Amino acid sequence: MFRYRLHPSAAQEAVLRDHCAHARFVWNLAVEQHLHWHQGRRSAPGYLEQCRQLTAARAEIRWLAAGSQMVQQQALRDFAQAMAAFFDPQNPAGRPSWRKAGRDEGFRVVAIKVGQVRRLSRHVGEVKVPKVGWVRFRWSRAVPPGVKSYRVTMDRAGRWHVAFAAIPEPIPAPGNGKVVGIDRGVAVSASLSTGELLRVPGLTAAERRRMRRLERMLARARRGSNRRSRVRLALARLRARQTDRRKDWVEKASTDLARRFDIVRVENLNLKGMTRSARGTVGAPGRNVRQKAGLNREIMRSGWGLLVRRLEDKAPGRVEKINPAFTSQRCSACGHVDAKSRESQARFACTACGFACHADVNAAKNIAAGHAVTARGGDGVARPVNREPQLLPQSA
């Protein structure tokens, strides 16, 4: 994703906000239809049927008809894709839910043609938006040639962005025969079999203090007051900064890994299962729901899913998914499997050969070796531990 800061004029911003409102309206209609389907009524309409309904709605609702049909249709297509992702077991996406004003502001434009994105000067580019015309953006890096679609968003801090969808060029394998394993953790974002520990840069200690202070101020501020909206804006800016850093990190880390190693091995974790297990079902309510909800936020925050998707884009055919069983209990030096070797969350010490190292690096080495390990020997002690990383106290 190639993302740029968009600088619409005041008049353009008004139309952009309308596009966002239309896209949100159409999306929420689709959500509502599918909720009825969920309750066991007749099957919910698919994309084509929804497009016909949209045409009918535009004939009746002037507010909708004044907007761009393409923007509105695309919201339906996005919804169809979100539903497909929801039904894909490999995908961590949840069920598409309601979009709220001020929180999920954005729309997509597709089928853009050559010449609809252009550079004006060293730091200024412009993009053609339906019913708006040319909107300027900060040309912070080259827009890749041949982009076909873009998404315009407004974050909670009121900043506009345009993101051009372009699958990054595959990075050629270095041809050095090197294999790396990545263990994806929580406190440390990723551990490599080389012993490197990669951390997603979050907020600094000072920024976190400021966030806590703002959160307290927000709790005290009166609803609807000016002070409250100022505090909310400041909080939104801090959160946006955190997100920007995470996305930036994922791009850099995935490029670096694709350049340095021929093969990248990761665990075949069922992210969807992990991120949804907490609540449980009515018959079997989840345990430690609160802690797990915190853990799930951490998983999303650390950006694992995004990292693997980027790796697959940049190193197509060079990313291998490995069975995660026993990677945390197996000694990467001698192969002995014993739950007791995992001394703590952070430390691995083999009960057979005495090999000791950072527990996540040991796991990463097993992932690099690509062992689909099964329990052996008659002691019956070794069982796959729950591979969900435990939530660690927040460290600086």
Ligand SMILES: [Zn+2]
């Ligand atoms: Zn050992």
